[in-house]
Amino acid sequence: MAEAVTGGHPDPIEGIRQPRPLLFKMEAIVPSLLLTIAGILPAFLLGAIAGQLDEELGMSLADVGLASAVLLGGSGLLARTGGVVVQRFGGALGMVVAGTLAASGMALIAAAVAPPMIYAGMLVLGAANAIGASAANSSIAAGVSPSRLGLALGIKQSAAPAAGLLCGVLISFGDAHFSWRWLFGAGVLGALLPAIYATFRIRGLRNSFAEPHLNERNSRGLWAMAIGAGSATAAGTGFAVFLIPTALESGVPLHAAGSVAILCSVVSVCARIVLGASADHLHVKSASTLILILISLGGVGFLILASGGSEGFFVGAFLAFAIGWSWTGLAQLVVVRQNTEYPALATGVLQTGFGLGSAAGPLAIGMLIEYFDLTTAWIVCALLSLFGTVLIFVGRYDLALRSPTHKLASARRPG
Numbered sequence: 001m002a003e004a005v006t007g008g009h010p011d012p013i014e015g016i017r018q019p020r021p022l023l024f025k026m027e028a029i030v031p032s033l034l035l036t037i038a039g040i041l042p043a044f045l046l047g048a049i050a051g052q053l054d055e056e057l058g059m060s061l062a063d064v065g066l067a068s069a070v071l072l073g074g075s076g077l078l079a080r081t082g083g084v085v086v087q088r089f090g091g092a093l094g095m096v097v098a099g100t101l102a103a104s105g106m107a108l109i110a111a112a113v114a115p116p117m118i119y120a121g122m123l124v125l126g127a128a129n130a131i132g133a134s135a136a137n138s139s140i141a142a143g144v145s146p147s148r149l150g151l152a153l154g155i156k157q158s159a160a161p162a163a164g165l166l167c168g169v170l171i172s173f174g175d176a177h178f179s180w181r182w183l184f185g186a187g188v189l190g191a192l193l194p195a196i197y198a199t200f201r202i203r204g205l206r207n208s209f210a211e212p213h214l215n216e217r218n219s220r221g222l223w224a225m226a227i228g229a230g231s232a233t234a235a236g237t238g239f240a241v242f243l244i245p246t247a248l249e250s251g252v253p254l255h256a257a258g259s260v261a262i263l264c265s266v267v268s269v270c271a272r273i274v275l276g277a278s279a280d281h282l283h284v285k286s287a288s289t290l291i292l293i294l295i296s297l298g299g300v301g302f303l304i305l306a307s308g309g310s311e312g313f314f315v316g317a318f319l320a321f322a323i324g325w326s327w328t329g330l331a332q333l334v335v336v337r338q339n340t341e342y343p344a345l346a347t348g349v350l351q352t353g354f355g356l357g358s359a360a361g362p363l364a365i366g367m368l369i370e371y372f373d374l375t376t377a378w379i380v381c382a383l384l385s386l387f388g389t390v391l392i393f394v395g396r397y398d399l400a401l402r403s404p405t406h407k408l409a410s411a412r413r414p415g
Contacts, residue, residue, distance in 0.1 A: 027143070028139055028140055028142075028143030028144050028152070029140065029144070029152050029155050029156065031095065031136075031139070031193075031194035031197045031198060032095075032135075032136035032137075032139055032140055032156050032194070033136075033155060033156055033158075033159055034190065034193055034194045035095060035098055035099055035102070035132045035135070035136055035191070035194040035195075036132060036133065036136055036156055036159035037159045037162060037163050037166065037190075038099070038102045038106075038128075038132075038187060038190050038191040038194070039075070039098070039102055039125060039128050039129035039132045039133070040129065040159060040160055040163045041163045041166065041167060041187065042071060042105070042106065042109065042121075042122065042125055042184070042187065043068045043071050043072060043122075044163050044164050044166075044167035045167050045180075045183060045184070045187075046064055046067055046068055046118075046122075047064060047065075047068065047241075048167055049180040049183075050064045052179075052180050053118070053180075057112065057113075057114060057115055057118070058115070059115050059118065063115055065362065065363070065366070066119075067115075067118050067119055067122045068122070068359075068362070069359045069362070069363055070119055070122040070123050070126060071122040071123070071125050071126045071129065071359075072126070072129075072355055072356075072358040072359035073126065073355065073356060073359035073360075074122070074123050074125075074126025074127060074129075074130070074355075075126040075127075075129035075130045075133070075351070075355035075358075075359075076130075076230075076351070076352050076353070076354065076355025076356035076357070076358070076359060077126075077130075077352070077355070077356070078126065078127055078130035078131075079130045079133065079134070079348050079349070079351035079352040079354075079355050080345075080348045080349055080351075080352050081130065081348075082094075082127075082130035082131040082132075082133065082134045082135075082348050082351070083134040083344050083345040083346070083347060083348015083349065083351070084345055084348065085097075085131060085134075086131060086134040086135045086138050086344035086345075086348070087134070087138070087342055087344040087345040087348075090138070090202070091134075091135045091136075091137075091138030091139035091142060091198075091344065092135075092139070092198045092199075092201040092202045093198070093202055094131050094132070094134060094135030094138065094344070095132065095135040095136070095139060095194055095195060095197075095198035095201075096195045096198045096199055096202070097131055097135075098128045098129075098131040098132030098135050098195070099128070099132070099191050099192055099193075099194045099195025099196075099198065100191075100192075100195050101124055101125070101127050101128035101131065102124075102125055102128035102129075102132065102187075102191035103187075103188045103189075103191040103192045103195070104124055105121040105122065105123075105124035105125035105128060106121065106125070106184045106185075106187040106188045106191060107121075107184075107185075107188050108120055108121030108124060109121035109122070109184045110181045110182075110184035110185045110187075110188065111181075126355075128191075129355070130348075130351065130355070133347065133348070133351045133354075134344040134345075134347055134348045134351065135198075135344070136156055137153070137156075137332060137336065137343055137344060137347040138343055138344035138347075139198075140152045140153060140156060141336050141340075141343040141344075146337075147280055148280060149280065149333060149336065149337075150275075150276040150277060150278070150279035150280040150282075150287070150329070150330070150333045151273065151276045151277040151280055152276070153276055153329040153332045153333050153336070154272045154273045154274070154275060154276020154277060154279075154329040154330075155272075155273055155276065155329075156329065156332075157272050157276070157328045157329035157332060158268075158269040158272040158273055158329070160328075161265040161266075161268040161269045161272075162265075162269050164240075164265050165262070165265050165266070165269070219349070220395075220398055221394075221395045221396070221397075221398030221399035222335065222339075222346055222349045222350065222395065222399070223349060223395070224391050224392075224394050224395030224398060225331070225334075225335065225350060225353070225391065225392050225395030225396060225399070226349050226350050226351075226352050226353030226354075226395075227353055227391050228353070228387070228388040228389070228390070228391025228392035228393075228394075228395060229328075229331055229350060229353040229354055229357065229388065229392065230352070230353030230354065230356050230357030230360075230388075231353075231357060231384045231385075231387045231388035231391065232295045232298070232327075232357070232384065232385055232388030232389070232392075233325075233328070233353065233354050233357030233358055233361065233388075234357040234358070234360050234361030234364065234365075234381075234384055235298065235299075235302065235320075235324075235361060235381035235382075235384040235385050235388070236298065236320070236321070236324065236325035236361070237357065237358045237361040237362055238361035238362050238364065238365030238366075238377070238381060239302070239305075239317075239320050239321055239325075239365070239378075239381060240321060240325070241361075241362040241365070241366075242362070242365060242366070242369065242374075242377075243257070243260070243261050243264070243317060243321065244257050244258070244261065245369070245374075246305065246313065246317075246374055246378075247260060247313055247317075249308075249374050250308060250309060250310050250312070250313040251309070251310045252310050252313055252314075260313075260314065260317055263322075264317055264318065264321040264322040267318070267322035267323075268321060268322050268325060268326055271322060271323065271326035272326050272328070272329050275290070275294075275326055275327070275329065275330055276329045276330065276333065279329075279330055279333055284333075284334055284337045284338065285396075287330050287333060287334055288330075288334050288392070288393075288396040290327070290330060291327045291330045291331055291334070291392060292389045292392060292393060294323060294324060294326060294327040294330075295324060295327060295385050295388055295389050295392070296385065296386075296389055297319050297323050297324050298319060298320045298323065298324015298325060298385050299324070299381075299382045299385035299386055299389075300319055300382075301315070301316045301317070301318070301319025301320030301321075301323070301324050302316065302320050302324075302378045302379070302381040302382035302385065303316075303378070303379070303382050304316035304319065305317070305320060305374075305378040306374075306375045306378040306379050306382070308374075308375065316378075320381070324385070328354065331350060331392070332347055332350065334396065334399075335347055335349075335350050335399075338399045339399075364380075365377050365380075365381065368380055
């Protein structure tokens with residue numbers, strides 16, 4: 001029987017045996033965090049060096065946006081396949097493959113002499129991201145006590161805003177000292193570090209001939225959550241990309257807009273970690289409710305942004321970005337707790353929503369801004385957040401009906 005994970009607290013229903021608590025090992029977290037940053041950082045870096053890419057390779061802003069969409073969209077499309085691969089062959093081998101692919105993709109970009117090489121490198125990085133996300137989740141689920149799983153996933157999911165901050169630091173320092181090619185060259189080394197570490201952690205090819213699968217009801221609930229997560233993620237990433245233009249349109253000076261972007265990123269990193277640690281003391285149902293509250297607060301932030309004005313921008317940006325986009329680690333935690341037999345496969349399905357939402361959000365919001373206005377764009381984001389909360393609620397309810405705890409509770413009811 002699969003062991004139920006309930007955040008380290010004894011389950012009130014007999015028959016659910018809780019795993020013995022383990023120490024919180026940073027060695028299970030750091031490689032996963034490095035691998036996740038290596039997979040997502042190029043999407044931020046490419047936008048930051050758009051001017052240099054235009055000068056050297058003739059890439060327009062639209063070309064740069066398309067390249068980022070290739071990475072994020074490829075990650076989403078390949079995420080479920082990545083989950084299957086990791087579930088069959090193990091998180092350590094998945095980390096080796098993902099790190100090697102990430103290093104190869106960055107090497108392609110560093111050596112690019114034409115835009116197609118950039119696109120090819122980003123596609124390889126998308127594959128690395130797809131496998132790496134499931135490998136990181138699998139490694140964390142296997143190497144961290146259930147009572148610290150939320151904190152571990154919160155740290156891992158802080159990679160996206162952390163990558164944005166790291167990109168700003170690299171550009172500020174590296175722009176005056178190194179070519180953009182050297183930055184991607186350094187990324188090759190960074191991607192290889194978790195791969196080298198994982199090479200020594202491989203314990204054999206487990207489940208190499210067993211085809212992992214989810215039952216139909218679990219699959220239905222997971223896909224509902226994945227679509228809902230993708231919808232909410234599209235709104236969050238869309239705003240993250242167009243935060244500065246929104247600030248300027250609202251009458252906020254450029255330097256103040258930059259400060260808000262940095263502050264929101266820092267708060268988002270901290271919020272994901274704190275929320276993950278807090279979720280370790282919550283029942284999975286309470287963690288799910290917290291996700292819905294956070295996404296709803298983000299929706300409120302988008303409505304405030306749509307109203308315009310500099311005062312509204314500061315409040316709206318804080319709610320939509322720093323708070324309303326801090327729930328991703330909680331979603332991973334809920335899915336892992338509900339699918340303890342196949343954590344890599346289950347989070348691979350969820351990662352499909354994250355990846356496709358991250359790719360589609362900026363493209364769709366950009367078109368809305370171009371053909372309509374910012375107000376329309378942020379109203380649509382509020383609707384996307386609402387749609388996301390509904391589907392996540394439906395998916396979570398469907399998963400709860402299939403959980404071991406629910407089945408035992410139903411069996412114990414008289415009559």
